[in-house]
Amino acid sequence: MKYLITGGAGFIGSHIADALIARGDYVVVLDNFSTGNSHNIEQLVGNPQFEFVQGSILDLPLLKQLTESVDHVLHFAAAVGVFTIVDKPLESLITNLRGTENVLEAAHQYGKPVLIASTSEIYGKNGSGALNEESDRVLGSPLKSRWSYSEAKAIDESMAYFYFAEKKLAVRIVRFFNTVGPRQVGHYGMVVPRFVSAALKNEPITVYGTGSQSRCFCHVADAVTAVLMVIDSDLTLGEVFNIGNDEEITIEALAHEVIDLTRSSSQIEKVLYEKAYAVGFEDLQRRIPDISKIKKVLGWTPKRSLDVIIKDIADHLK
Ligand SMILES: NC(=O)c1ccc[n+]([C@@H]2O[C@H](COP(=O)([O-])OP(=O)(O)OC[C@H]3O[C@@H](n4cnc5c(N)ncnc54)[C@H](O)[C@@H]3O)[C@@H](O)[C@H]2O)c1
Numbered sequence: 001m002k003y004l005i006t007g008g009a010g011f012i013g014s015h016i017a018d019a020l021i022a023r024g025d026y027v028v029v030l031d032n033f034s035t036g037n038s039h040n041i042e043q044l045v046g047n048p049q050f051e052f053v054q055g056s057i058l059d060l061p062l063l064k065q066l067t068e069s070v071d072h073v074l075h076f077a078a079a080v081g082v083f084t085i086v087d088k089p090l091e092s093l094i095t096n097l098r099g100t101e102n103v104l105e106a107a108h109q110y111g112k113p114v115l116i117a118s119t120s121e122i123y124g125k126n127g128s129g130a131l132n133e134e135s136d137r138v139l140g141s142p143l144k145s146r147w148s149y150s151e152a153k154a155i156d157e158s159m160a161y162f163y164f165a166e167k168k169l170a171v172r173i174v175r176f177f178n179t180v181g182p183r184q185v186g187h188y189g190m191v192v193p194r195f196v197s198a199a200l201k202n203e204p205i206t207v208y209g210t211g212s213q214s215r216c217f218c219h220v221a222d223a224v225t226a227v228l229m230v231i232d233s234d235l236t237l238g239e240v241f242n243i244g245n246d247e248e249i250t251i252e253a254l255a256h257e258v259i260d261l262t263r264s265s266s267q268i269e270k271v272l273y274e275k276a277y278a279v280g281f282e283d284l285q286r287r288i289p290d291i292s293k294i295k296k297v298l299g300w301t302p303k304r305s306l307d308v309i310i311k312d313i314a315d316h317l318k
Contacts, residue, residue, distance in 0.1 A: 002026040004070040006057050006103060007077030009036035011184040012117070012176070012220060016074060017041065019224045021049045030066055032056045035080060040183050057099035060106070067106040072231065073114040075103045079149075081190060089145035096152035104163050104171075113170035114160070115231055120177040120244065122154040125284055132290035133175070133240050146282060157240065164238040172236045174227060177244025177289040180309055181220030182316035192217060195255055196313045199264035207270050211252030214286050218245035219304035219312070229298045236297070244289030245302040254306075261310045 003020055007013040008029030013036070017027045021044060028051045029041060044050040055062045057077045067073055077099060079085065079092035100116065107114040123131045124139040124147065137154060139147045157173055164171035178192075186194030198205045226243045230236045249257070255268045273283060294300045 001072060002028070002070040003072050003074055004028045004030060004066050005074045005076060006030050006063075006099075007036060007075070007117075009033060009038065009041050009052070010076060010080075011036070011040070011181075012179060012223060013074070013076035014040035014183060015181070015220050015224045016076070016227055017044060017050070019228060021047060023228075025049070026070075027051070028053060028066055028070055030055055030057065030063070031077065035084065035185075057102055058095065060102045063102050064106045064109060067103075067112055068110045070112065073103060073107050073112050074117075074227075074231070075100065075114060076117045078117070078153075085149045086145045089148050093148050093152050096149065097155060100152075100156040101159060104159055104169070108163055108167055108169050111169075113172070113231075115172045115174065115227070116156060116160045118157050118173050118175045118240070119149070119153050120175055120242070120287055120289065121150040122157065122175065123287075124150050125282060127284060127286050129286075130246065130288045130290035131242070133242055133293055135290075140282060144282075161238070161240075170237055172230055172238075173240040174230055175240060175242050176218075176223060177242065177287065178215055178217050179220055179223045179243070180217045180313065182312050184220070184313070191215070191251065191254070192258075192309065193313055193317070195258040196262065196310060197317055199258045199262040199266045200314060200317055202265045204269045205255045205258065205266045207251055207255055207268055209251075209270070209273050209283055211255070211268075211270060212250055212285075213283055214248045214250045214288075215254070216245050216248050216288055217306055217309055218243065218302050219309050222302040222304055226294060226298075226300045229300050230294075233298060239297075241294045241297070242289045242291050243294065244291060246289055246291060247306060248286070248288055249306060257306065258310055261307060262314050
């Protein structure tokens with residue numbers, strides 16, 4: 001099978017490329033290196049099962065040409081990371097809306113199955129406990145850049161779903177909750193690599209807000225297994241699945257765990273949200289996935305603990 005992975009030089013997309021090639025599939029990666037980079041795919045360069053094309057999902061003729069040449073499209077390209085979205089809200093919206101529209105249009109024109117990578121951000125500030133695929137979306141003003149990623153990704157899902165419902169396109173949607181592991185970078189606002197990187201240099205670890213906010217982290221290797229199970233199954237057509245780990249930890253406890261596991265002498269420093277982001281930035285107190293649907297339909301559960309995640313990221317950064 002030949003796959004086109006948009007955003008395949010990014011964190012999750014490059015791990016998906018590795019896994020597909022390891023099982024004998026062919027992969028074409030389309031990436032513009034905006035947040036991804038060539039190091040993530042250097043192990044694949046020269047492999048006859050692999051091809052890299054530098055370009056954008058906003059280039060519809062290129063996207064159509066590549067889509068025609070493959071059997072299946074996996075759409076991971078997006079403007080991601082809190083800092084990217086808050087700093088460049090308009091560019092991010094255009095990438096996330098028009099880019100996905102292009103991917104769906106091309107997939108429909110050539111009748112190719114497509115997987116859309118969505119996000120737990122679509123649930124917004126719904127803090128009512130474990131969120132399942134039917135949970136409500138709770139958002140602030142559309143004029144706040146904070147919510148524009150959530151809005152764009154939710155429209156992407158709707159568009160993908162109605163391509164399935166109205167045009168019979170073979171669509172699958174996955175909603176990643178915090179996914180972490182080797183190759184993820186901290187400078188776009190990802191908390192675990194940011195903490196591990198500071199700990200390895202014995203620099204202060206900056207916790208935004210009180211640190212009592214909690215999160216759940218899923219190892220990218222577990223997420224990749226889930227994605228392969230989703231794309232390989234007919235039971236997943238026209239469906240959306242949460243992918244995440246439901247083990248919860250506060251951000252302050254995470255900082256301590258990172259310091260302990262890396263044997264670091266880093267100190268924890270707390271910074272007001274207003275200093276880290278813009279005034280009025282809203283963070284979420286909790287974000288927990290309900291993963292019972294993917295467990296029931298495909299038998300998938302995450303296998304790797306937070307300690308394994310921290311150790312793997314530290315090994316990678318060293
Ligand atoms: N990592 C997570 O925790 C997480 C959580 C929820 C959803 N997701 C989703 O998973 C997908 C992959 O995210 P990631 O964490 O690997 O981030 P990433 O930034 O590492 O990957 C995104 C990739 O898309 C590329 N890209 C951006 N704009 C592009 C364009 N116009 N044309 C071509 N390529 C472009 C980037 O260069 C990058 O390689 C995204 O769709 C994201 O929304 C990730």
